[in-house]
Amino acid sequence: MNTLTVEGVTKAYHNAAVLHGLSLTAPNGALTAVLGASGSGKTTLLRVVAGFERAGLGRVVLGSQELEGPQTFVAPERRGIGYVSQDGSLFPHLSAAANVGFGLPRSERRGRRVDELLELVGLAGLGRRFPHELSGGEQQRVSLARALAPRPRLILMDEPFSALDASLRATLRDDVRAVLKAAGVTAILVTHDQDEALSLADQVAVLRGGVIVQAGPPPQLYERPADAALARFLGHANFVDGTVDGGKVSTVLGEVLLAQGTGLADGHGAVLLLRPEQLKVTAPGLRGSRDVVIERCQYFGHDAVVEASDPLEGSREAWTLRVPGHEAPTVGSRVGLRFQGEAWGWRKQEDHKPRFPLS
């Protein structure tokens, strides 16, 4: 079993704490994405797990072996943890094949294993190229093959796709996921890209203010975020207020059905999360819908993100909704707005706006 457990890790630089007693479990064989904004401590977390930095406080355990604790510190070269950096960090003086074979015993460096790995990452036949003769995506593939070669117990990836252009990124993501699954290795990937985390990972853990604020399967995080700031960080979000009454909340959009598991009870003041795709456009003036004016429309082809203002309540923020591309409304037109489905929500505090703006 190669489950990684991080417990209460605290790491400070020059008295400024980056990680505040962070805890995280990365299950055996799964791909965990650590999602956080710039400067949230993602890279620091990876470096502590890899052993490049000593946390000094807290524990890091892989399987049954303690890597760092009050009395232990295993050197990075003895951890059996592979590392793929942002730009690959290929050794510039070695060919692709020599890079892949770097961590293997001398006898295996020129053998089948290197060819197999190059083939696995889709670079069969390019082993003799040097790093500067490879494209950015190819370099990342070599870097992944190099990290996998010594059969590590865990692979760490630090924003491995951020230096690539969008079309390449999508292909490489799919391939990396397939390679990791084929190798059956436990992996952690850090990223600031929500789409990347949600689409790629088995488990997403959101890092904020030096701690993991929530971890779980992607749908759980998107549909049931721990707070409003997190909801906003993971995608477009609309918030409405109301009071809970019999599993429903009466809001400016009419009665909204409350999802299971929110912990809200009758009589609670609630803040509800309405995702843009839960809002439907209807003809104006219908019963049970609210009339709004289309202000902006970002058209993406397959769908469109629309912002609409509310003429009845001037101070309210604009509504954000997502509609299929062929139904994109005209800017300036007046349409009706209706909520469909069940809404997630939290107990209302004085201010439901994010206290930690994340995006």
Place this chain on the structure above:
Amino acid sequence: MSSGALALPRSGRVSWPVRAGAVLAAALVALPLFFLLLRASQAGWAQIAALVTTPRVIGLLGNTLLLAVTTTVLCAVIGTGAAWLVERTNLPGRRLWALVLALPVALPDFVVGYSWVSLFPGFHGFPAAVVIMTSTLFPLVYLPVAAGLRRFDPLLTEVGQSLGLGASANFFRVVFPQIRSPVFGGCLLVVLGILAEYGAFEIVRFQTFTTAIFTEFSLGFDTPGACAQSLVLVALGLIVLAGEQRAGGRRAPGRSGPGSRRVRRLPLGAGALVPLAALGLVVLVSLGLPLVSIGYWLLKGNSSTLGPASLTAAAGNTLAFSAGAAVLATLLAVPVARFSLRSRSWAAVVLEKASYLPQAIPGVVVGLSLVFFAINLAPVVYQSSVLLVAAYTILFFPLALVAVRTSVRQTQPRWEEAALSLGTSRTAVFFRVTLPLLAPGLAASFALVFLSSATELTATLLLHPTGAQTLATQFWRYTSEVSYGAAAPYAALIVAISIVPAFLVGRSAWSKDAA
């Protein structure tokens, strides 16, 4: 890129042997300045002040500054003009010109001085000094300006045209601002070269600080006068070095985008004859005459009044001393480069700046202060090869540092970390990652320090062990005796040592640019 990586301080990653090595290097490099100041305070600052303001010192200052200004202006004009012709016009034979315009800088000034005076015995004084120094130093402007022009995005001049700029307005408002830094930086290097030169001025009998200090030394060996003049000379050098450092910070002209790789050259047509003749004259004077003169004396031969000397013995000494300095300077440059690149502490900054000090300290001053050091503190090493190797190491440490720094910058921690994460032990990481990445810089550093030491004259004259002649000192003995024929084989060997590698480097640099 996540800012987490930016926030990581690197100071914790510099191990204590690296710190110790860096401090040792800095101590060695600071030695001449330290002993110069110590000597001055022993003599008493009042006496030094009086000696600095004598009419003789003021006369020397006038001589030195007049020569520096004249030569620098000439170098700037010739260097920039030649660079523009080679890089921006369709001048015939650009490849050859690029090579022969760079080579004169490899000729030691004292050999060039010899080549002129041996052919024209009446060639003396200020005009001779200007001609010799300009002909050997103008490549210091030519090389950086040519590099700047090569990097310069031709798209920018087209943008200038599209905004309505004519040819001359385009040059002054678009092209020149891009090469201002290399021109300025090159000029400051020219001034440093003039301040440090001794041999050529002695041969053409032109008095500057270096020749005066040398005379003081041979008369009284350790006089307050030599110390006072050295202080003025070092102060001038430090001012220029400070300017050079500032210019260096802005040297790389930014390219705002990928730009255009296509270079549009100005067609010269029949007008090419005038620039061709001008460049021909420059190369004839700076490269042709010295080579012809040495060849002439080699063929003519001459018996010397001095006893027979062994060319091979002198070459052997030169080889041994220079190789020793090259190894020492390279070994010391590694910790300094590593410390200054991986730590952001003020100590690292001071250390690195201090390492460039020798650029402002002429060989005569280094020689003098090491003699003072040896006599007072370490009589054992006086007149031993240790002192001479130390002098070379100090003088050429900046060259070693520049060469090593480039490689050390390439051995970023991320590669060492990648190797560690693959289960490689720390020793194996050094041999399989760090060393291979460092190797080109170490080789370049060794070559640069070796070549510079092998062709150094001034400090060698002051410090060479009794009885052990080097190529430079033996050449100097013959030249002082007007035994030009006997000096010729030494001159030829010195030129071969300095110019052949420059020729090879120049050729490979060209083929890389062409690729």
